[in-house]
Amino acid sequence: xxxxxxxxxxxxxxxxxxxxxxxxxxxxxxxxxxxxxxxxxxxxxxxxxxxxxxxxxxxxxxxxxxxxxxxxxxxxxxxxxxxxxxxxxxxxxxxxxxxxxxxxxxxx
Numbered sequence: 586x587x588x589x590x591x592x593x594x595x596x597x598x599x600x601x602x603x604x605x606x607x608x609x610x611x612x613x614x615x616x617x618x619x620x621x622x623x624x625x626x627x628x629x630x631x632x633x634x635x636x637x638x639x640x641x642x643x644x645x646x647x648x649x650x651x652x653x654x655x656x657x658x659x660x661x662x663x664x665x666x667x668x669x670x671x672x673x674x675x676x677x678x679x680x681x682x683x684x685x686x687x688x689x690x691x692x693x
Contacts, residue, residue, distance in 0.1 A: 587647025615649035
């Protein structure tokens, strides 16, 4: 399901010049989903290991794509767009960290 959602995001956003919005949106959405599941839904995350794996590694892993993110960074740099590569990397990682810090843990 995560992979299908990533494909839908790519189809919806299409190709844009200068920024890989589909990868960016999918990675941020997957990060937010995983953080919310773990930080705000501890009872859900106390479910059997196979369900945690299905939600975390399965759904969120299918939605996000670290390997494509790396290829995009390298491509920006090789094409002479070093500042764009740095901005894309900083924005992707920075927004993920900001989401992680913004979502408070739910007390049991």
